[in-house]
Amino acid sequence: MTETIKIEPLTADAFAPFGEILEAAGEPDKLINQGLCGRYHDLATLDFTGEDARAGVSLFLSQKRTLPYALDMVERHPLGSQAFLPMTQEPFLVVVCPDDGGRPGRPQAFATRPGQGINFFRNTWHGVLTPLSDPGLFCVIDRIGGGDNLEEFWFEAPYRIEQA
Numbered sequence: 001m002t003e004t005i006k007i008e009p010l011t012a013d014a015f016a017p018f019g020e021i022l023e024a025a026g027e028p029d030k031l032i033n034q035g036l037c038g039r040y041h042d043l044a045t046l047d048f049t050g051e052d053a054r055a056g057v058s059l060f061l062s063q064k065r066t067l068p069y070a071l072d073m074v075e076r077h078p079l080g081s082q083a084f085l086p087m088t089q090e091p092f093l094v095v096v097c098p099d100d101g102g103r104p105g106r107p108q109a110f111a112t113r114p115g116q117g118i119n120f121f122r123n124t125w126h127g128v129l130t131p132l133s134d135p136g137l138f139c140v141i142d143r144i145g146g147g148d149n150l151e152e153f154w155f156e157a158p159y160r161i162e163q164a
Contacts, residue, residue, distance in 0.1 A: 002157055002158060002159065002160045003157075003159050003160070004159070004160045004161075004162060005071070005095075005106075005107050005108070005109045005159050005160065005161045005162075006109070006161075006162065006163070006164040007067075007093065007109045007110065007111050007161060007162065007163055007164055008108070008109065008110050008111070008164065009110065009111060009113070010094060010110035010111060010112045010113065010116060010118070014108075014110065015094075015096075015110065015118070017098065018096040018120060018121060018124045018126070019081070019096075019118055019119045019120040019121045019124060020043065020044055020045060020118065020119045020121075021116055021117075021118055022043045022044055022083065022085060022116065022117035022118060022119055023040075023043075023113075023115055023116045023117065024038070024040050024115065025040075028040050029041040043119075044081070044083050044119040044141070045081065045119065045121070046080075046081055046083070046119075046141065047080060047081040047121065047122045048079065048080040048081070048122075048143040048145070049079050049080065049122070050079055050143075050145050050146065050147050051145075052145040052146050053079065053080065053143050053144070053145035053147075054143075054144050054145060055141055055142075055143070055144070056141070056142060056143070056144035057139060057140075057141055058139075058140045058141075058142070059087075059137065059138070059139060059140070060084075060129055060136075060137070060138045060140050061135065061136060061137050061138075062128075062129045062130075062131050062136035062138065063131075063136060064131050064132065064133060064134045064136055065093065065130045065131065065132060066132075067093075067132070067161070067162055067163060068160050068161060068162040069093065069130065069160075069161040069162075070158040070159070070160060070161075071095055071107060071109075071127055071155070071158055071159040071160075071161055072154060072155055072158040072159075073127075073128070073152055073153065073154045073155065074095065074097055074104050074107070074125045074126060074127055074152070074153050074155075075125070075126065075127075075128065075150060075151060075152045075153070076123050076124055076125045076126065076150075076151050076153075077120075077122065077123065077124075077142070077143065077149045077150060077151075078122065078123045078148075078149060078151060079122070079143055079145070079147050079148075079149040080122055080142055080143025080145075080149055081119055081120060081121055081122045081142070081143070082119070082120045082126075082140065082141070082142040082143075083117065083118065083119040083120070083140065083141040083142065084117055084118050084119075084120075084129060084138050084139075084140055085117035085138060085139040085140070085141070086112075086116075086117060086131070086137070086138050087137040087138060087139055088133070088135065088137060089114040089115060090114060090131065090132065090133035091111050091112045091113060091114060091116075091132060091133070092111075092112050092129075092130055092131045092132055092133075092136070093109060093110070093111060093112075093127070093130040093131075093132055093161070094109070094110040094111075094112060094118055094126070094127070094130070095107050095108070095109050095110075095126060095127030095130065095161065096108055096110075096120070096124060096125065096126050096127070097125035097126070098125070099123070099124075099125060103153060104125035104153050105125075107127070107159055107161075109127075109161045111132075119141075125153065
């Protein structure tokens, strides 16, 4: 029998064990460009390990997904954090799992609000990039370098993710 996961709103408290929310919320840290631009400063903890590791900026164009969504696999990146910044004002689905002795625990699903991005902490189990609208265009900031930075886990039975 397929277990159902209900989608929750993405909040800083709920997401804190897995990463950070990246958004222009509240007052900016400072004004720049002759007072015409607010800077929300240093929002992500970029964390890369390895001698040749560096931050890379890539663009991902992902196919739109529909709800209910069948979650059959999660992944993690043991050598680096990974930030997803949508290049549209459309929400997207974020799936994370607590670590349970080196395996993913029960998934949690969150829906972002328009303008929110996320940064997964290094070694966090998470679902793949899951836009709910077209185009699924994202700026991704993650680790570039040698070493095996991807671990996948396939569930015996998929989880069904749906609206609350």
